[in-house]
Amino acid sequence: MAAKYIFFTGGVVSSLGKGIACSSLGLLLKSRGYKVTIVKLDPYINVDPGTMSPYQHGEVYVTNDGAETDLDLGHYERFIDTDMSQINNTTAGQIYNNVIQKERRGDYLGATVQVIPHITDEIKNHIKMVAEKTKADVVIVEIGGTVGDIESLPFLESLRQFRLQNKPEDTLVVHLTLVPFIAAAEELKTKPTQHSVMRLREIGIQADILLCRTDRKLDISTKEKIGLFCNVSSQAVKTALDVKTIYEVPIQYAESGFDDLVLERLQLPKNQLEISALREKINRYKKVDKQIEIAICGKYVDLLDAYKSIMESFIHAGMENDVKVSLKWINTETIEHDGLGDKLAGCSGILVPGGFGERGIEGKLSAIRYARENKIPFFGICLGLQCAAIEFARNVLGETKANSTEFDPNSPSPVIHLMEHQREISNKGGTMRLGSYPCKLKNGTRAFQAYGNDLIDERHRHRWEFNNSYRQRFEENGMIISGLSPDEKLVEMIELKDHPWFVGCQFHPELKSRLSKAHPLFREFVAAAIKFSSL
Ligand code: GLN
Numbered sequence: 001m002a003a004k005y006i007f008f009t010g011g012v013v014s015s016l017g018k019g020i021a022c023s024s025l026g027l028l029l030k031s032r033g034y035k036v037t038i039v040k041l042d043p044y045i046n047v048d049p050g051t052m053s054p055y056q057h058g059e060v061y062v063t064n065d066g067a068e069t070d071l072d073l074g075h076y077e078r079f080i081d082t083d084m085s086q087i088n089n090t091t092a093g094q095i096y097n098n099v100i101q102k103e104r105r106g107d108y109l110g111a112t113v114q115v116i117p118h119i120t121d122e123i124k125n126h127i128k129m130v131a132e133k134t135k136a137d138v139v140i141v142e143i144g145g146t147v148g149d150i151e152s153l154p155f156l157e158s159l160r161q162f163r164l165q166n167k168p169e170d171t172l173v174v175h176l177t178l179v180p181f182i183a184a185a186e187e188l189k190t191k192p193t194q195h196s197v198m199r200l201r202e203i204g205i206q207a208d209i210l211l212c213r214t215d216r217k218l219d220i221s222t223k224e225k226i227g228l229f230c231n232v233s234s235q236a237v238k239t240a241l242d243v244k245t246i247y248e249v250p251i252q253y254a255e256s257g258f259d260d261l262v263l264e265r266l267q268l269p270k271n272q273l274e275i276s277a278l279r280e281k282i283n284r285y286k287k288v289d290k291q292i293e294i295a296i297c298g299k300y301v302d303l304l305d306a307y308k309s310i311m312e313s314f315i316h317a318g319m320e321n322d323v324k325v326s327l328k329w330i331n332t333e334t335i336e337h338d339g340l341g342d343k344l345a346g347c348s349g350i351l352v353p354g355g356f357g358e359r360g361i362e363g364k365l366s367a368i369r370y371a372r373e374n375k376i377p378f379f380g381i382c383l384g385l386q387c388a389a390i391e392f393a394r395n396v397l398g399e400t401k402a403n404s405t406e407f408d409p410n411s412p413s414p415v416i417h418l419m420e421h422q423r424e425i426s427n428k429g430g431t432m433r434l435g436s437y438p439c440k441l442k443n444g445t446r447a448f449q450a451y452g453n454d455l456i457d458e459r460h461r462h463r464w465e466f467n468n469s470y471r472q473r474f475e476e477n478g479m480i481i482s483g484l485s486p487d488e489k490l491v492e493m494i495e496l497k498d499h500p501w502f503v504g505c506q507f508h509p510e511l512k513s514r515l516s517k518a519h520p521l522f523r524e525f526v527a528a529a530i531k532f533s534s535l
Contacts, residue, residue: 003136011199012192020249021176031275033272035138039089039126041143045092055306061511062461063459067085067089076088078316099122173200173209174262179213179222206231216241247278250275289324290323316522323530336363350379358407382508433462434460439456
């Protein structure tokens with residue numbers, strides 16, 4: 001079967017949840033037996049978000065094949081439970097880069113290289129290439145940005161051409177828009193939607209389905225009004241209600257008949273929808289009244305998008321442990337300024353997430369020491385493992401100046417250092433240890449217990465590594481090296497012997513937690529925190 005293509009555009013304002021909308025429709029189509037993939041087209045000029053600050057871009061999501069991508073790819077994987085790869089995200093920067101390289105090679109045979117057709121062809125070819133490589137029945141394409149942005153124009157123009165060049169029943173455009181309720185008038189307002197659909201029509205794109213974000217149900221007369229002004233039938237105006245958890249979105253879509261309509265328009269058989277397990281999971285989770293608090297001691301705590309996958313992993317782990325995990329965000333610089341005080345009081349677990357740079361490190365070390373000495377469940381991810389190693393070297397081994405050479409290049413006790421082959425690298429983009437690597441677990445450890453397996457694969461994004469010359473002293477003093485690369489050259493996991501749950505990993509487990517299956521380390525960390533809370 002030739003692939004079908006569903007394009008998502010966004011209107012009125014950003015942050016309407018286009019990524020969640022694509023993922024939710026993807027989940028429903030997959031539940032009906034279709035092979036689905038999702039591509040994100042980002043209009044910015046950066047080649048990838050790897051070099052962007054979390055303040056600009058939120059979390060950088062890493063795929064198995066080591067691409068640094070938009071955080072929406074995390075939603076795609078979590079919802080449709082399918083691994084994405086580097087082809088699932090491209091940017092204006094990548095597209096232009098490819099075209100410029102071809103131009104330099106002389107591929108265009110003397111032609112003037114232009115946005116139309118060269119850039120637009122490159123975009124369309126990318127979408128077709130994804131369909132071919134993934135052999136998906138349905139390719140969902142999320143066009144980043146908001147209709148009306150100058151940056152998105154080449155992508156939208158490609159969409160116009162794509163429709164022209166493919167059968168009408170093979171492509172579909174869903175426009176996600178906002179229908180705000182204006183309290184003073186006590187009315188839902190349709191004008192912003194009318195205007196954003198008008199902008200689309202001005203550039204030759206007629207949306208097929210309007211997905212309207214609202215905080216209340218759209219009544220039939222509002223739907224008729226939107227339909228009339230926007231040139232679609234009122235049946236194609238769908239309500240996308242605000243919901244409590246993003247994982248309810250697919251259920252709400254199914255109830256509104258959104259996926260039915262999509263299949264009708266694409267002339268695809270309406271196979272039986274299988275989402276009873278999801279419904280059950282969500283209903284059960286909604287009834288959970290037990291709650292625990294876990295502290296996240298990090299740097300970007302005023303920008304929660306920087307820790308998106310960690311937050312979602314706690315929801316998945318909460319679902320499997322019948323508990324609501326409330327996260328207490330602690331900026332570790334505040335620990336440096338005013339001490340620990342009672343900042344961690346009442347927390348049943350402490351997590352130190354990944355990060356870069358020196359800011360807030362000493363505060364992280366204080367939090368880790370507190371977790372180690374008070375036997376509070378601790379989970380260190382990437383930089384979190386590195387800090388746990390520094391803290392252990394300083395306060396257990398007595399190496400008071402222990403550090404990572406990232407923060408103190410001349411440390412006399414460099415427990416975390418650069419591997420030989422990393423030292424020569426000067427380019428910042430895409431030069432870290434990136435993507436999936438195998439790891440061997442030691443029998444009888446917490447890590448082994450969690451995974452129930454001695455060989456795992458996890459995703460990395462870092463430059464610094466544990467310094468092997470400290471391995472023996474760590475082990476002799478109660479820090480177990482529980483995970484190693486198969487050649488035993490790299491320390492991937494550590495854990496404390498005499499502690500209820502103190503685990504650090506060099507990789508990012510949060511990138512592999514799924515709605516259908518929580519990540520084993522998050523599941524076990526939450527289980528340990530529940531135990532601690534009932535002591
Ligand atoms: N800054 C550390 C490194 O590059 C940790 C990176 C991370 O936490 N992702 O090794």
